[in-house]
Amino acid sequence: MSTEVSKESEKKEEESKIEEDKEKAVEPVVQTVEDEILAHLVMIGRAVSTTEPRFTLRILRTLTTLRKKLTKPVLRFALDQAFPKGSKTGQTLIASSIFQDLPSKDEGESMEVDADATPVSKKYSPPTDGATSDLLPEGVVYLRLLLILANLDAGKSKEAGEFALETTELITQANRRTMDQLASKVYFYLARAYELQGRLTELQPLLLATRQTASLRKDETLEATVLNLLIRSYLAQHQYDQADRLVARVTFPTNVNQAQSVRYMFYLARLRAVQLNYASASTLLNNAIRRAPKDEVAPGFVQILHKYLIVVTLLTGVIPDRTIFRKPVLKQALVPYFQIVQAVRVGDMTAFQKAFSTYESTFNADSTHFLILRLRHFVIKTALRSITLAYSRISLADVCVKLHLDSEEDTEYIVAKAIKDGVIDATIDHAGGYMQSRIAKDVYETDAPQLEFNRRVGTCTQLYNETVRAMRYPPNAHRRELESAADARERDREYAQLVQESEDAGDDLDDL
Structure with a gap:
């Protein structure tokens, strides 16, 4: 028994080692930024071949840290290694102005490469399309996304916006569902580039059409991203009616990442605060x-x-x-x-x-300026409440000075509104031009305690009467129980008689 157990354990260890070797072969250890980009291209090919979007999502989660390392030499090396030799797509990207105009401050720095390390081109072979023998369209979109991020970080929002708009056209022409996750990022940074230029409203027709198409294709990631961009555009331009109509007619997708759902809650909260x-x-x-x-x-x-x-x-x-x-x-x-x-x-x-x-x-930059202006009424109400507690009688002119209001007439209207809303307990003497606070009486000098005591006694009495009625039994209930018991015994006798007759009949048949 012990030898069999040891053999089984050895087999399991060998199988686990083989699986680990396979995973290492698919996902090699990343050493440099160039290695990381090419490894992402390999993983994108795996996502396309297996139709598993989780590999693409894993890549997109690293964009925040990867974009900090992007330089012109890094992108040049990645573009040279990603595309096959003689690829027109790769040559077009390298020769494009979006790449050539990038700042080359790190151009003179030599890339640190380990002497014993395997060349990048041998460790990674980016996936190619069988029909065109070129890099997969998903890989091309990923590289274009890196170029968009590099230009945004370099302050070239106009160039990044034009290049991102061109990328969205390529995504529409390709019409591949394996590109949905990448498409949502491209549209996000397209809107970001236009927002930095103050031209976000120009994208509203495109975003509306894209949201409708994504909804028909059940692309929830792109639909949620574009919906948030539309609401953000409407709020930025103070188009609250359009935003409200959009939210009322559209259902936000449920199976989306948490970042988009949190953004939707924030934009919807801003809309509700305005309303x-x-x-x-x-x-x-x-x-x-x-x-x-x-x-x-x-x-x-x-x-x-x-x-x-x-x-x-x-x-x-x-x-x-x-x-x-x-x-x-x-x-x-x-x-x-x-x-x-x-x-x-x-x-x-x-x-x-x-x-x-x-x-x-600061309030204008945070877009909270108009909401804070509404707080002025709350400050006035609190100040009026303090004034009525401190003064039994005070002239409206003094109230106007204390509240820093424009005129005594406005002060009279504000005090009258506060009295009507129940904020303060006072009266206004229009002839004398002052506000008279009402002196709060002792509650035990009124009949309020007696009324409250009577109400509570009535509640207790009603509860007692309902409890007594609930404990009563209906009249002659025991007789109905006796009658039902007698009927049951009669039915039992009839069943027993029928069983006896059937047994006798069975005996007669056996005799025959």
Whole structure:
């Protein structure tokens, strides 16, 4: 028995070693940036041959770190090795202005290559298309995506936008489902390039047509990406009606990556905040914060989420928790909003106006300017409540000075509205031009305690009566039970008699 067990264990070890060797052969160890790019091309070929999008998704997750290492020599080497010799597509990309105009600050630096390392061209053989003997279209799109990122990082947004638009046309002509994941990234950076130029609205017809096509093809990744880009475009241009109609008629895909779903929640929360639906906006922002990446991964996105959450929370009439402003990632970015929160909490119009004028450029950059302006009414209400507690009678002129309002007439309207809404308990003497606060009476001097006691006694009495009625049995219920028992015994006797007669008949047949 022991020898058989040892043989089986040896066989399992050999099989595991063979599988590891196969995986290493498919995914060799990456040593340089050039190796990483060519290894990604090999993995793209594997994704196309097996129709498994997870390999492409694995590559796209590395774009954030890979784009920091892209230089002109690296891209030149990758383009030379990726395309077969004499490839027109490769020669066109190398000769294109999108590549030639890249800054060559690292041109003179020699690439560090290990002397004992195998040449890149021998370790990696990028997959080719059987029909054209050229690099796979998915690989071409991936290399074009790297060129777009390199130009964006170099500040050439116009060139990157034109090249990305050309890439989208190639994707449309190819019409391959194995290109869907790459297409979503190309459209994302196309919109980013146009947004940096202030021309995002020019892409709205293209994005609408692309979203419709993606929906018909069940391409949920591209559909979610383009939908978020459309809503972002509408919000940037203050086209809130168009954004609301789009959201109402379209269902956001469910099987998409978490980044797109979080973006959708954030854009939808901004739309709901503009529409005065602060409760829905607060719920969406809290869900987005829970699903957002870690603070170290996307600090800017986490900061803008908390900025909108603070403003929306204030608009709901609640003061945000002070611990939010103590987080290391948010501490410096939320300084302007902390000043606004302090002014709203104490109802200080002077502090509110000072903070707003000091950080107005920051609020405009965050697109929270118009929402913070709405907080002015909350500051006035809080200040009025403090004034009524401090003064039994005060002239409207003094209220106007304390609230820094434009005129005494506006002050009278604001005080009357606060009285009507129940914010303060006071009266206005129009002839005398002052506001009289009502003195709060002791509650035990009124009949309120007696009424409350009677209400509670009535509730207890009603509960007792309902309980007693529930415990009562219906009349003559025991007789019905006796009658049903007698009927059951009668049926049992009839069944027994029928069984006996059938047995007797069976005996007679056996005799025959």
